[in-house]
Amino acid sequence: MGAGHGRTDGLYVAGDGRLHRLPAEAKIVATVGYVVAVVATPRDAFWAFAAHGALLLALARAASLPVGALVRRLRIEVPFLAFAVFLPLVGTGPRIDVVGLPLSRAGLWGAWTILAKGTLGVGASILLAATTPVAGILGGLDRLRLPRAFTAIAGSMVRYLDVIVGEAERMHVARQSRGYDPRWLGQARGAAASAGTLFVRSYERGERVHLAMLARGYTGSLPRLCAVPATAGDWATAALLPVAAALVTLTANLR
């Protein structure tokens, strides 16, 4: 994972700010805390959602992240916007006319909830992934006491992700350069044959990797990633985000 390029680094943007240097476990817990606070926000407290968003923007600016590039990453939630569009059309209860369309009031609220909370949630995840290298996130999960086998499997997955995805892309180019341009499901055999080959190659690579690990003295467990664990000060710094978000949510609920 030393190579700082390609897919294995997820959304990571190199940097050396306070946010980048915070231990991953503190940031993961802070992200979860923040998202829980966002989800618990009453849907009609528009100012509270603005405040939640401002918190994220402030952190992104403080970490000198390219906000524009991160905002483009929000595209990932587009499938759910389709779901959000669908709700007002089929929602229950009284309807209101919006430019000639009778839309369900409850459905509109539902769409707004998904749009606001979903976007803030994706924003928080993007912030975590942009300021924490992959190895850091996996080490953080390890220190949060996730089962060792799980983090080790995730570690070897992301280590070979570029290799396997690269192989899939080369197969795609090979198919296309041979004129494969399927239009109907009945013509999917070529793509499926590639997927089958990809599995065989991945599995055989796994067997070779295992033998190579044995040759290097692997006895069934990987050494713990020895990063410096979070100090009380780190936890306190990381807690600023969820505590601020929780205060916003509490205030919104008290009204």
Next chain:
Amino acid sequence: MAVHIPDGLIEGGTSAGAGVVAATGVGVCLRQAGRLLDERRVPLAGLTSAFIFAAQMVNFPVAGGTSGHLLGGVLAAVLVGPYVGAVCVAVVVVVQALLFADGGVSALGLNVANMALVTPFGGYLAFCGLRALLPPTRTSVAAASGVAAGFAVVLASLAFTVEYAVGGTGGASATTVGVAMIGVHVLIAVGEGVITALTVSAVLASRPDLVWGARHLGPDRSSPAAALGLGSAR
């Protein structure tokens, strides 16, 4: 294609409940996977997870030039067994949420439960049922895995509907959402089924010994290795 549930669609309590179910389920699967794969599980399961991630990027045609992509839950279960398969899909879902911001962090339990538990196990049960009814041939294994994969996609949309009925915040009735979700997923299921069947049959053609769901077929007498009296290429 609504597969990754975002934050805010299902309220907090239901998400937390699903989180407990998901953590328990994946814990059990890890223990079972450990028994089956011993220390080889780390690299093999890791590479299988990387394969599932990559396979989700393989686009297949749906109709008239539109394309969809594989979800791979049942494919993983048929290829490496339901326990290892479930662990691999769970790893993929967690990595997608934390490293690629795909799927809400507070909905992680829901997403793991739907994609890594309901899909592989529901699909694998259907696969075993069909396999028992069909003659023991490779074609049967491929066909059973395809039908099971399609069935599991619909099952996952049903699981989503139940979660929505319990804690949904959408403002539309669970029946309406359920009918729409299941309707859309029946279409997705056809593609998932066809691709899964074709992929399994492609693996069966080159390395039948790697297909967990075809172990009952026994060693292949027609392969060159078997003809020379060699075991599988482990």
